[in-house]
Amino acid sequence: MATELLLQLSNNRPEIRNLRNRFDIFAKDNELPAKVIHDVQLALDEVVTNIVEYGYDDDDKHFIDIKFILNEKSLKIIIIDDANPYNILDKENPDTSLSFEDKPIGGLGIYLVKHLMTNIDYDYRDGKNHLLLTKSLTEGDIN
Amino acid sequence: MDINESNSGNAVIIQPVGRIDTNTSTEFEEKLVEILDRSETNIVVDLSEIDYVSSAGLRVFLMAAKKLKSLSGNFILASMNDHIKEVFDISGFTPIFTITPDTASAVNAIN
Numbered sequence: 001m002a003t004e005l006l007l008q009l010s011n012n013r014p015e016i017r018n019l020r021n022r023f024d025i026f027a028k029d030n031e032l033p034a035k036v037i038h039d040v041q042l043a044l045d046e047v048v049t050n051i052v053e054y055g056y057d058d059d060d061k062h063f064i065d066i067k068f069i070l071n072e073k074s075l076k077i078i079i080i081d082d083a084n085p086y087n088i089l090d091k092e093n094p095d096t097s098l099s100f101e102d103k104p105i106g107g108l109g110i111y112l113v114k115h116l117m118t119n120i121d122y123d124y125r126d127g128k129n130h131l132l133l134t135k136s137l138t139e140g141d142i143n
Numbered sequence: 144m145d146i147n148e149s150n151s152g153n154a155v156i157i158q159p160v161g162r163i164d165t166n167t168s169t170e171f172e173e174k175l176v177e178i179l180d181r182s183e184t185n186i187v188v189d190l191s192e193i194d195y196v197s198s199a200g201l202r203v204f205l206m207a208a209k210k211l212k213s214l215s216g217n218f219i220l221a222s223m224n225d226h227i228k229e230v231f232d233i234s235g236f237t238p239i240f241t242i243t244p245d246t247a248s249a250v251n252a253i254n
Contacts, residue, residue: 017166038195038226041162045197049165096235100212103205108234109198115233 003030005068010061011052011083019044019066030070036135039116040075043133046109047079047088051129055083074118077133086129087122088113146174151187152254154217156246158189163200172203179207184216187249191222201234208240217241219249 005026009015020041027037048064056062065080093114094107114120118136122129144167147158155178163171178186186207190196196204204220211218219241223231231237243249 013166020162020164020166035226042164042195042197042230045164045199049197049199096233098235100209100239103235103239105198105202105205108201112198112230112233116230 003070007066007068009048009064009066011056011064011081013052015064016045016048016052019048023068026068026070032070032075033137036075036137040077040133040135043113043117043135044077046113047131047133050086050088050109051079051081051083055081055086057084072137074137075135077135079131079133080128082128085124087124088131089120089122144170146171148174148178151246151250154185154187154250154253155183156187156189156250158192160192162195162197163193163203164195164197165199168197168199168203171200172206175203175207179210184211184214185253186211186217187219187221187246187253189221189246190224190227191245193223193227196227196230198234201230201236204236204240217253219243219252221246221249 005022007019007022009019023041023044051064062082067078069076069078088110091107091110093111096111117133119134121132124130145160147160149156157174157178159171161167175186208218221243222245223242228237231240231242241252243252
């Protein structure tokens with residue numbers, strides 16, 4: 001049986017804090033492993049910050065819909081927004097081997113999301129970004 | 144965010160509590176800048192009370208480490224949990240930072 005949580009945020013920074021707190025409660029209620037909570041919190045911070053900070057050309061209020069679907073095997077997170085089309089899978093990975101002085105910071109957040117999530121799917125339709133993050137709950141993956 | 148501060152030998156030890164992410168990284172950066180402005184050159188960040196560090200936090204660490212390197216000082220990260228360590232590994236940050244298992248080792252490395 002799947003457990004779901006639906007949230008709608010507006011595009012401002014304090015909402016990212018609300019998202020974090022709501023997911024904390026969901027994670028605690030469903031006894032998610034610490035590793036899963038860590039990786040998902042970090043991914044949400046990176047993805048939603050990107051949308052809020054860089055996704056819109058205007059100063060209008062926009063809504064971001066986030067749905068969590070939890071079953072025995074995985075936690076899926078669907079993030080739908082009407083920001084500019086942005087496929088994180090197309091984003092080039094930063095060169096993490098560079099020296100101290102040349103260390104890149106731009107692009108690092110998305111790079112982390114790609115590593116920490118088990119799977120990522122992206123689709124742009126009906127004028128909206130649809131990002132699906134999947135985090136496996138199976139033993140091998142949660143350390 | 145709560146940030147505790149203490150001194151040990153020549154080192155300033157700061158212990159942020161919670162998460163270093165989009166919401167809190169500015170406050171954490173301001174704290175580090177304030178300490179750097181006091182001409183302190185040995186800073187230990189005790190991460191034992193930190194759950195996670197997002198890329199916003201990594202940016203602040205990098206800023207402080209670069210600044211202290213230019214002053215021939217020390218910037219040491221102590222007591223990071225395994226999840227944070229993995230983020231450092233993925234980002235390629237592990238080889239470029241001084242990371243110690245606890246604050247006592249960090250202070251020993253400085254004094």
